[in-house]
Amino acid sequence: MAGTAHREPARPDLAVSIWRGDAGGAYADYRVPQRANQTVLDIVTFVQREIDPGLSYRFSCRVGMCGSCAMTVNGRPRWTCRTHVSKVAKNGRLTIGPLANLPVIKDLATDMAPFFQKWQAAKGVFSPSKTRHDAIEPIKPSSPERVAADAGVECINCGVCYAACDTVAWNADYLGPAALNRAWTLVNDVRDTGGKERLRAVSAAGGCHACHTHQSCQQHCPATLNPTASIAGLKRATVQAWLKGEIEP
Amino acid sequence: MNLRLYLWQRGTAALLAPLILIHLAVIFYATRQGLTAADILSRTRGSIAWALFYGAFVAAAAIHAAIGLRNILAEWGGLGGRTLAFCAVGFGLALALLGLRAVAAVVLP
Numbered sequence: 001m002a003g004t005a006h007r008e009p010a011r012p013d014l015a016v017s018i019w020r021g022d023a024g025g026a027y028a029d030y031r032v033p034q035r036a037n038q039t040v041l042d043i044v045t046f047v048q049r050e051i052d053p054g055l056s057y058r059f060s061c062r063v064g065m066c067g068s069c070a071m072t073v074n075g076r077p078r079w080t081c082r083t084h085v086s087k088v089a090k091n092g093r094l095t096i097g098p099l100a101n102l103p104v105i106k107d108l109a110t111d112m113a114p115f116f117q118k119w120q121a122a123k124g125v126f127s128p129s130k131t132r133h134d135a136i137e138p139i140k141p142s143s144p145e146r147v148a149a150d151a152g153v154e155c156i157n158c159g160v161c162y163a164a165c166d167t168v169a170w171n172a173d174y175l176g177p178a179a180l181n182r183a184w185t186l187v188n189d190v191r192d193t194g195g196k197e198r199l200r201a202v203s204a205a206g207g208c209h210a211c212h213t214h215q216s217c218q219q220h221c222p223a224t225l226n227p228t229a230s231i232a233g234l235k236r237a238t239v240q241a242w243l244k245g246e247i248e249p
Numbered sequence: 250m251n252l253r254l255y256l257w258q259r260g261t262a263a264l265l266a267p268l269i270l271i272h273l274a275v276i277f278y279a280t281r282q283g284l285t286a287a288d289i290l291s292r293t294r295g296s297i298a299w300a301l302f303y304g305a306f307v308a309a310a311a312i313h314a315a316i317g318l319r320n321i322l323a324e325w326g327g328l329g330g331r332t333l334a335f336c337a338v339g340f341g342l343a344l345a346l347l348g349l350r351a352v353a354a355v356v357l358p
Contacts (some may be wrong), residue, residue: 167324203252204251205251207251207252209252209254249252249256
């Protein structure tokens with residue numbers, strides 16, 4: 001009877017609503033068989049492969065490393081690959097939509113261009129101080145700057161914090177938690193030379209001072225980062241730079 | 250909000266925090282001691298100290314509240330540009346005028 005020992009008990013189908021179309025679209029309903037250890041990404045994949053091949057969505061690694069499968073699941077932005085259905089389904093129901101605060105291309109795929117444009121606007125690009133011919137700069141892991149950079153450097157740009165942020169929803173110019181978190185890691189990178197320009201960039205309208213410290217980014221970040229703390233660090237750094245006369249208010 | 254507005258808002262907040270505590274203490278004292286309007290006016294009229302105290306209070310509150318309202322109008326009201334600036338500056342000036350008028354009423358001899 002070894003075969004029957006592994007047989008899954010019968011489960012009722014899940015009632016799944018998935019956003020279809022662009023911003024003017026609507027939710028469509030599907031019934032999906034429930035399985036043990038099923039993720040929300042498994043649900044979306046089942047619908048595309050077994051029910052409607054026209055469903056568009058984005059994924060890659062399936063293990064929480066690439067940051068491409070984020071969607072809105074029962075009202076909250078999440079990595080679908082790392083979200084078990086058993087933890088989020090309510091009375092056997094799932095509602096899966098595209099990430100908020102980003103233009104919808106089609107179905108569950110959003111246009112990430114504004115997200116990365118703001119990354120650029122926050123000067124989120126490393127400005128090296130050395131060439132490949134110079135010796136590698138020794139960085140002490142316990143130095144305060146490196147500790148601060150390490151705290152935010154594991155961001156994989158999934159857009160969950162951006163979708164969760166109230167200020168992004170209300171203020172189209174706001175750079176958002178991910179871009180500002182990136183800027184903070186570079187402010188603390190002693191090899192970087194773009195410090196003043198970066199502090200000027202994040203001090204403009206829509207920069208770090210627009211943050212209301214709601215902490216939704218920290219609450220929702222699947223990588224358990226704290227962009228709110230990074231933004232608070234930028235606020236301190238910009239005020240200190242202003243006091244030193246390095247940037248203008 | 251940019252760095253300039255942030256500095257003004259946080260700066261006025263830092264000033265308002267002790268001023269509000271003193272203001273509350275004054276209210277508490279006046280009511281506990283049963284001071285009449287005449288008693289209060291006899292203490293405040295001609296007082297440079299009370300004029301400076303409540304003058305600073307009004308100025309800080311007008312700036313602080315105007316910046317806060319500006320954020321609300323921009324984020325929840327969808328205002329921007331000159332309309333936003335006009336509303337925020339107008340609100341701040343109105344608060345300052347009303348407040349300074351009240352200060353003048355109790356400190357001018």
